[in-house]
Amino acid sequence: MEKMVLYKSSSCTRCPIAKFILSRVLTAKGLSYEDVVVERDVEKDPEAMAELLMLGAMQTPVLKAGSTVVKEEDALMEGVVKSAVEKWMAPNV
Numbered sequence: 001m002e003k004m005v006l007y008k009s010s011s012c013t014r015c016p017i018a019k020f021i022l023s024r025v026l027t028a029k030g031l032s033y034e035d036v037v038v039e040r041d042v043e044k045d046p047e048a049m050a051e052l053l054m055l056g057a058m059q060t061p062v063l064k065a066g067s068t069v070v071k072e073e074d075a076l077m078e079g080v081v082k083s084a085v086e087k088w089m090a091p092n093v
Helices: 015-028 048-055 072-076 078-092
Strands: 006-007 036-042 062-065 068-071
Touching: 006 015, 006 048, 015 036, 015 048, 015 072, 015 078, 062 072, 062 078, 068 072, 068 078, 072 078
Parallel strands: 006 036
Antiparallel strands: 006 062, 062 068
């Protein structure tokens, strides 16, 4: 199963909130955040920053769940995150 990627930055005040929301959604689905998510810090990893820009995002947080990309403010909306996780899980069920 391809892991989800959470693009974050250490200076981002919204990133911990996005992580909390994603973790809560995954837990409700019976999944462990640590098992299915890879965190990429765009401030420390130039390759991660390049990937973020190629996804059409200019700031964090950004969640990539398979072919679904949830950008910035949307990554703070539990319903949007839940929908992305469900779509990511669908081919794996």
